[in-house]
Each structure stands twice: as structure tokens, then as C-alpha cells.
Amino acid sequence: MDEEIVRKVIYRKSCLTSRYKQNGCLRRHSHGPINRHQPIFKNSSIKPCMASTPQQCRRRTTDNSECETRTQAKDKAKTCTNSNVLIENVTPLKRQKTKHNFNFIKGITSLDGRPDKHTNVCRNICGESFSVTTVKSPTQNQMLSLDESMLARVDLDSAVKDYCDSQNRNINLDIQSTEHEDHYHVPNPSEEHFNVINDEIMKSSSQGSDDSSCKVRTQYSESRCDKYRPLNRIQHKDMVTNSSYCMAPHVGINSAQNEHFQITDSAWVNDSFSEDVINNMDKDIPISNCSPLSNMPLGEKIKRALISNVQKPVTPKPKNVQVNAGDEPQNSSSNTEKLSTFFDIGPFFGLPLKVKSLIQKFKGISDLYPWQKECLNLVALQQRKNLVYALPTSGGKTLVAEMLILRELFCSRKNAIFVVPYVAIVQEKVRSLAPFGLELDFFVEEYAAGKGQYPPPKRRRKQTVYVATIEKALGLTNSLIEAQRMKEVGLCIVDELHLVGDSNGRGSVLEGLLTKLLYLQASIQIVGMSATIGNLHEIATFLDAEMFTQDFRPVELKEYVKCENKLYAVNLRAACPDEFLMLERKLSFSYSAAAASIDPDMIGGLVGEVIPKSSCLVFCPTKKSCENVAQLICSVLPKEILQYKKEEKKALYRALTSEGNGSVCPVLRKILPFGIAYHHSGLTADEKNLLQEAYQSGTLCCICCTSTLAAGVNLPAKRVILRSPYIGRDFINLSRYKQMIGRAGRVGFGEMGESILICKTNETQKVKELLSSPMDEVTSSLHLNDGLGIQNLVLSAVGLAQIQVSCLTIRVT
Numbered sequence: 001m002d003e004e005i006v007r008k009v010i011y012r013k014s015c016l017t018s019r020y021k022q023n024g025c026l027r028r029h030s031h032g033p034i035n036r037h038q039p040i041f042k043n044s045s046i047k048p049c050m051a052s053t054p055q056q057c058r059r060r061t062t063d064n065s066e067c068e069t070r071t072q073a074k075d076k077a078k079t080c081t082n083s084n085v086l087i088e089n090v091t092p093l094k095r096q097k098t099k100h101n102f103n104f105i106k107g108i109t110s111l112d113g114r115p116d117k118h119t120n121v122c123r124n125i126c127g128e129s130f131s132v133t134t135v136k137s138p139t140q141n142q143m144l145s146l147d148e149s150m151l152a153r154v155d156l157d158s159a160v161k162d163y164c165d166s167q168n169r170n171i172n173l174d175i176q177s178t179e180h181e182d183h184y185h186v187p188n189p190s191e192e193h194f195n196v197i198n199d200e201i202m203k204s205s206s207q208g209s210d211d212s213s214c215k216v217r218t219q220y221s222e223s224r225c226d227k228y229r230p231l232n233r234i235q236h237k238d239m240v241t242n243s244s245y246c247m248a249p250h251v252g253i254n255s256a257q258n259e260h261f262q263i264t265d266s267a268w269v270n271d272s273f274s275e276d277v278i279n280n281m282d283k284d285i286p287i288s289n290c291s292p293l294s295n296m297p298l299g300e301k302i303k304r305a306l307i308s309n310v311q312k313p314v315t316p317k318p319k320n321v322q323v324n325a326g327d328e329p330q331n332s333s334s335n336t337e338k339l340s341t342f343f344d345i346g347p348f349f350g351l352p353l354k355v356k357s358l359i360q361k362f363k364g365i366s367d368l369y370p371w372q373k374e375c376l377n378l379v380a381l382q383q384r385k386n387l388v389y390a391l392p393t394s395g396g397k398t399l400v401a402e403m404l405i406l407r408e409l410f411c412s413r414k415n416a417i418f419v420v421p422y423v424a425i426v427q428e429k430v431r432s433l434a435p436f437g438l439e440l441d442f443f444v445e446e447y448a449a450g451k452g453q454y455p456p457p458k459r460r461r462k463q464t465v466y467v468a469t470i471e472k473a474l475g476l477t478n479s480l481i482e483a484q485r486m487k488e489v490g491l492c493i494v495d496e497l498h499l500v501g502d503s504n505g506r507g508s509v510l511e512g513l514l515t516k517l518l519y520l521q522a523s524i525q526i527v528g529m530s531a532t533i534g535n536l537h538e539i540a541t542f543l544d545a546e547m548f549t550q551d552f553r554p555v556e557l558k559e560y561v562k563c564e565n566k567l568y569a570v571n572l573r574a575a576c577p578d579e580f581l582m583l584e585r586k587l588s589f590s591y592s593a594a595a596a597s598i599d600p601d602m603i604g605g606l607v608g609e610v611i612p613k614s615s616c617l618v619f620c621p622t623k624k625s626c627e628n629v630a631q632l633i634c635s636v637l638p639k640e641i642l643q644y645k646k647e648e649k650k651a652l653y654r655a656l657t658s659e660g661n662g663s664v665c666p667v668l669r670k671i672l673p674f675g676i677a678y679h680h681s682g683l684t685a686d687e688k689n690l691l692q693e694a695y696q697s698g699t700l701c702c703i704c705c706t707s708t709l710a711a712g713v714n715l716p717a718k719r720v721i722l723r724s725p726y727i728g729r730d731f732i733n734l735s736r737y738k739q740m741i742g743r744a745g746r747v748g749f750g751e752m753g754e755s756i757l758i759c760k761t762n763e764t765q766k767v768k769e770l771l772s773s774p775m776d777e778v779t780s781s782l783h784l785n786d787g788l789g790i791q792n793l794v795l796s797a798v799g800l801a802q803i804q805v806s807c808l809t810i811r812v813t
């Protein structure tokens with residue numbers, strides 16, 4: 001069989017063993033030593049990495065995880081043994097099998113699978129059964145608020161097993177499962193166990209990053225488990241009820257460290273002990289910035305936040321900040337530790353004047369809008385507080401985001417993550433930031449589709465902007481946490497923040513990402529922007545952020561509704577419902593009888609009013625209808641339009657032909673000569689790019705597309721037509737509607753933009769209600785899909801916490 005196919009098969013298998021990978025949970029390839037572990041790790045199903053070179057290895061990991069070869073791992077282990085003080089403390093482990101300490105590592109990683117007879121709660125999360133009752137209030141902020149039933153649904157044990165299997169790090173669980181079989185009898189540690197764990201430790205060490213953070217995952221103690229308390233100070237339910245409960249074997253370990261633990265073992269009965277222990281360790285070990293709080297495992301932080309959120313009362317509205325530069329700084333936020341790492345390096349909002357001239361050169365913008373200046377001068381921003389800002393579509397939000405990024409790169413000398421929803425927008429943002437990168441000497445890295453490396457390459461001299469899709473941003477963050485490099489990032493900008501409420505899975509990924517950033521205590525400033533959030537204050541509360549809103553639109557956008565042969569102007573200031581739709585004009589186009597029968601909604605006529613001189617986007621409910629509507633429009637358009645930009649259309653056709661290996665979709669072939677195309681997920685990325693470029697350059701004057709283009713790339717139009725008030729089978733919501741019509745009325749496309757929503761007579765009432773309703777509220781979607789979002793978040797946190805605890809362990813040994 002072809003080597004490539006073998007690789008794919010292996011990769012596919014490993015994908016199947018880890019259903020968490022897709023949401024950015026970390027996974028690592030297994031390496032040589034795992035082969036020897038397999039008889040003992042019965043749950044380990046991932047095949048060892050057979051690659052002989054890093055390149056081969058990487059080719060098999062679609063998430064670009066760092067993957068070392070066996071030889072490299074051995075080499076690294078050797079180097080560590082020789083050169084690293086921390087590893088020196090680890091290497092004697094092989095010889096000291098009787099000195100163990102199990103307690104220290106438990107903390108967040110303590111997972112107890114035993115059914116609790118008294119409470120019926122079988123699953124414990126991070127060492128604690130969640131028996132939290134929720135007082136639910138309809139107005140309660142739903143962000144991250146989880147009730148018990150949802151948490152109970154999290155099948156954590158099996159899921160964590162999956163997760164650990166996927167990383168071949170199941171020592172803990174394996175030993176715990178032994179306990180189950182033996183009815184909590186403590187088995188004697190076998191020689192094999194010792195070897196396995198020591199091998200595992202060596203492997204972990206060798207897998208460590210190139211700095212000193214080599215990872216030893218576990219340590220065990222001889223101390224009995226009736227004294228055991230988790231590191232995280234949460235008392236284990238089973239331990240309270242069953243004092244004879246003992247933890248399993250005692251393997252591997254550093255003697256000096258062990259002495260320390262044995263002396264203090266008795267103190268573990270006290271819940272508050274763990275922090276003291278860590279405090280003392282901090283004193284013992286001269287490692288900078290090793291405070292107990294910052295060393296608290298990430299999973300623990302998130303878990304506490306989740307628990308405390310359950311009973312969180314409705315939070316007060318944060319202040320709507322509209323502060324000018326001269327105003328007094330507000331010191332109310334808990335983010336005070338973020339204060340002032342921001343230094344002006346020039347007169348242009350803290351940046352050199354060169355930035356201003358580059359904005360003019362590359363974007364044609366000579367002056368900022370007043371709101372942009374106001375926003376950039378916010379004291380909150382200068383104090384590096386989190387911020388959410390909301391303005392209507394086309395308000396110029398992106399420019400502010402880009403300025404903030406530049407400020408982060410040059411004034412704070414830290415990297416920035418720019419999170420956008422779609423691959424196409426990532427590419428667009430990379431294209432627009434790249435010239436700045438060249439001129440100002442920073443890197444722009446693309447994290448979308450197959451692109452992006454986990455963890456990103458270390459740059460010593462230049463800063464980097466990571467432009468990433470939501471999923472990639474999560475993967476990137478995980479990899480940076482794992483590599484203990486989160487301090488390199490100072491800012492995370494989230495475009496289209498309303499996607500937190502997306503119920504199709506992306507919302508929970510975004511919420512998970514933001515939650516991690518919030519509770520990481522890495523002083524990462526979060527800035528979110530959106531045009532369509534009804535409950536901005538709640539989102540701001542969730543993000544511990546200040547708010548900035550303004551109702552600014554540089555180009556007027558007129559909204560219309562078309563019903564039968566009448567066009568109504570939407571009057572948003574109507575005093576009564578009857579005045580909400582005001583008749584603007586009756587439509588009459590010179591249709592032939594045949595044309596009238598195939599286009600009763602007169603879409604062709606409405607499109608024909610603006611093209612070919614101006615551009616038009618037609619949003620359709622389904623992919624199929626995009627193609628049908630495009631053909632329908634062509635069939636009623638005058639034939640003279642075929643002559644318009646004929647040569648450019650031919651060139652486009654040739655490009656599409658070569659892209660499609662000599663063939664073009666028959667529908668496209670038919671409609672392209674009219675300057676019309678369709679755009680939906682059925683096209684390849686390259687085809688989409690070609691069509692978008694042709695539209696932007698004016699070769700195409702009309703695109704029939706699905707709603708995804710609305711939040712997509714910058715494809716402005718003079719007129720936007722909504723073929724129907726439906727997206728798929730669902731009646732459209734206000735947020736999607738605003739996003740779609742927001743493609744019209746953009747700077748450089750005339751003094752006014754227009755949107756026309758086509759509806760049937762029996763839909764008019766619903767349309768009126770839609771247009772007059774307040775903006776949709778964004779709520780958490782972690783609980784949707786059987787709590788998959790919360791499962792992923794907790795598991796990922798547990799996984800990362802394991803890594804953090806491992807690193808902590810290494811530091812103190």
C-alpha cells in the first residue's frame with residue numbers, strides 16, 4: 001500500500017480515539033517507549049509514531065502538533081540529564097523506587113470514578129462531586145452558568161480516559177482502575193509499574209519544550225490516602241465518607257522532595273494545607289514568578305469559576321465607557337494587575353507617525369472617524385482592561401482592532417491573537433496586515449484550515465500577530481499554555497463576538513477560549529467587537545470588560561421590504577405598527593410574458609436596476625437556490641450585458657477552468673458571461689477566491705450567495721437583496737439579517753446603500769415583528785448538544801492542568 005495511505009489510516013485511527021481533538025484539545029503523538037507500555041496501558045489505543053523524521057511526523061498531524069522522533073526524544077532526554085538542574089532531580093527516580101509521593105500531583109488531576117452510593121452522583125469532576133443547587137432566574141446571566149444536571153451529564157471519567165488515551169498518558173487512570181477492580185485494595189507496585197512510570201517520566205522529559213520545562217507527569221507517595229487531600233483544596237467526597245480509602249501504589253521519585261512531603265504529610269488532612277505546601281515550596285525553590293496562585297492548575301481555576309457562576313446573581317450593568325483621554329482613569333475593575341504595560345512610542349495613538357502614513361498608503365484612510373479616535377483614547381484601553389465595542393456594520397471596527405494590535409506589538413512588545421470566524425476572513429486579514437508587517441517588521445501568521453503550527457515558532461526579535469479561526473485560536477492557546485509560553489501573548493481580539501451564542505458548536509468553542517484566557521491570569525487583554533449583540537452588557541460582564549457603543553455608520557443604509565409588486569421603506573422610527581412599512585413605489589419591469597412567469601418575484605428586475613455599473617448581492621436560503629436564482633436572473637436580464645467587461649469575464653472563465661482541471665460547473669459556465677456567479681460552500685476555496693476577486697474588481701457585478709458570505713470577506717454592494725426571510729428552514733433572526741444587509745452601504749460604494757427583503761404576503765406580519773424587535777441576545781451555548789461544549793472545556797482544562805501540574809512538579813523537585 002502507498003505510504004501516504006498508511007499514514008492517513010493511522011491518522012484516522014488516532015482521530016477516532018480522540019473525539020476531543022477537533023475542538024482544540026491538546027494531543028501529542030506517542031513515541032517509541034510507548035510500545036513497551038502497551039501491555040500495561042490497556043486503554044492505550046493510539047499507535048506509536050513510526051515516523052523517522054520530524055517532517056514525516058508532522059505530515060501526519062493535521063493540527064500541526066509538535067512531534068518528535070524517537071531519536072530526537074532520546075537525544076533531548078540525554079541533553080536534559082546533562083544540562084538541566086531540574087532534570088537532574090528527576091533522573092535518580094529510576095533508582096529510587098521506594099521513595100514515593102502520590103499526594104502532590106493529585107490536585108486537579110484527581111479523578112474518582114467510584115459511584116457514590118449516597119448521592120447517586122457517579123462522576124466527580126476534578127476530585128469533587130458537584131452537588132450544587134441552582135436558583136434559576138429567568139434573567140440570570142447565562143454566560144457560563146451551569147446547573148447541576150448539566151454537569152452531571154458530563155461523563156467525565158470515560159471522557160477523560162479517552163482524552164488521556166489519545167495522549168498516551170493514562171498512568172493515573174490506569175492505576176485508579178486497578179483500584180476499582182480490587183475494591184479499593186492497594187496493590188503492590190510491581191517492577192513493571194516502576195519501569196513504566198519511569199519510562200513515562202523520561203519520555204515526558206524528552207518531550208518537553210526546548211526550555212527547562214521538561215514534563216514529569218506524576219509522582220507518588222508512600223503516604224496512605226486517608227491523608228490524601230487534593231492540591232486544589234476541594235475535599236474529596238469519597239474521602240469524607242470512607243476514611244479507609246487508599247490511593248494506589250507508590251512509584252518513582254525524588255528523595256529530597258519526598259522527604260519534604262513525608263514531613264508534611266499529616267497536614268494534608270487540613271483542606272487549606274495545599275497552598276501552604278506550595279508556598280513553602282516556593283520559598284525552597286528559587287524560581288521566579290512561581291507564586292502559588294499563578295501555579296494553580298488552569299482546570300482548577302475554570303472549575304471554580306464554573307461553580308461560582310452557578311449561583312451568580314444578575315450582574316449589574318457595567319458602565320458604558322465613553323471616556324476621553326484626559327479623563328480620570330477608572331480603577332474599578334479586578335484587572336488592576338493589568339495596569340500600564342502600555343507605553344506610547346509615538347504621537348499617533350501611541351504609535352509612530354509612520355503607522356498613520358502606512359494606513360493612508362495601504363487602506364486609503366487619511367483620518368480616523370471621531371468614534372475611532374475616541375475609542376483608541378479610552379482610558380480603559382490604556383490601562384489594558386478588557387473591552388467590548390459595538391457599532392453598526394461598516395462602522396470601521398476593524399481598523400480600531402488593527403491599531404490595537406499594532407499598539408500591542410510595539411508598545412507592549414507582545415504578540416497578539418486576532419480571532420475571526422471564517423477561513424476566508426483569516427486570509428483577508430492576513431493579506432491586509434502583511435504589508436504592515438513588512439514595513440513595520442513584525443510577523444503575520446495564518447492559523448486557518450491546514451495552516452498554523454502548534455505551538456508557534458518562537459520569535460526572539462520580532463512580534464507576531466496570529467490571525468486565526470475560532471477553532472485554531474483555541475488550539476493555538478492550548479499549545480501555548482502547554483509550552484508555558486502564554487506570557488508571549490498580550491492581546492486577543494475577537495471579531496464577531498456575537499458568535500459566542502452560536503448554537504452549532506462554534507459558540508461553545510469561542511466561549512471556552514475566552515474562559516481560558518480569562519482565568520489564565522496571564523494578563524491577556526481581551527477585546528471583542530460586534531455589530532449585533534443585544535445584551536452587550538452581559539457579554540461585557542462575562543469578559544470583565546468595559547463597553548463602548550456608538551451608532552455610527554459612514555454611509556446611509558436604506559432598508560426596504562418587497563411584497564408582491566410593492567416596495568416598502570422600513571421606518572424604524574414609526575410611532576405605530578401601521579407606519580412601520582411605508583409604501584415607497586410600485587414595481588414594474590418590462591418583462592416578457594415568459595420572463596414574468598419564471599420570475600414572479602421580479603428579482604431579475606431588482607438586480608437589473610443596479611448592475612452592471614454597481615454591484616448587487618443576492619442572499620438565498622439554500623445552496624441550491626443560489627444556483628437557481630442566478631440562472632433565473634440571467635434569463636431575464638437584457639442581452640447587452642454580455643458585452644460588459646467581456647475580456648475580463650473570459651479571463652475569469654479560463655482561470656476557473658484551469659482551477660477545475662479543465663472543467664467548470666455547468667451553471668457557472670452559463671451565468672459567468674452575464675457577470676453573475678453563485679457562491680456557497682460547494683465551491684472550492686480557490687474557486688471562491690477567484691470569484692471574490694472578480695467581484696471586488698468589478699468583473700462580476702452580482703453574486704447569489706448563502707448567508708455565510710454576510711459575515712465573510714469584505715464584498716460590499718450597492719444593493720443587497722434577501723431572496724426570502726429564511727435561512728435554510730429557519731426564519732431569519734435580526735442579527736443575521738443585520739449582518740447580511742450590512743454588506744450594502746459601505747464606504748466607496750456611493751452615498752447610500754439599499755437592502756431589499758423579499759417576502760410573501762403571509763410573511764409580512766412576521767417580518768414586521770422581526771424588524772421592530774430588539775437585537776438578539778447572546779447566551780451561552782456550552783450546555784447545548786448534550787453538554788458537549790462543557791465537556792470539551794472541562795476536559796481540555798483537565799488536560800492542560802495535568803501539564804501544568806507536571807511542570808509544577810518538575811519545578812519543585
Ligand SMILES: Nc1ncnc2c1ncn2[C@@H]1O[C@H](COP(=O)(O)OP(=O)(O)OP(=O)(O)O)[C@@H](O)[C@H]1O
Nearest residue numbers: 365367368369393394395396397398399531742747
Ligand atoms: N476612518 C476611516 N475613514 C474612511 N474609511 C474607513 C475608515 N475606517 C474604516 N474605513 C473603511 O470602512 C470600510 C468598513 O470598515 P470595517 O470593515 O472596518 O467595518 P466593520 O465595522 O468591521 O464592518 P463589519 O461589522 O461589517 O465587518 C472599510 O472599507 C474600511 O477601509
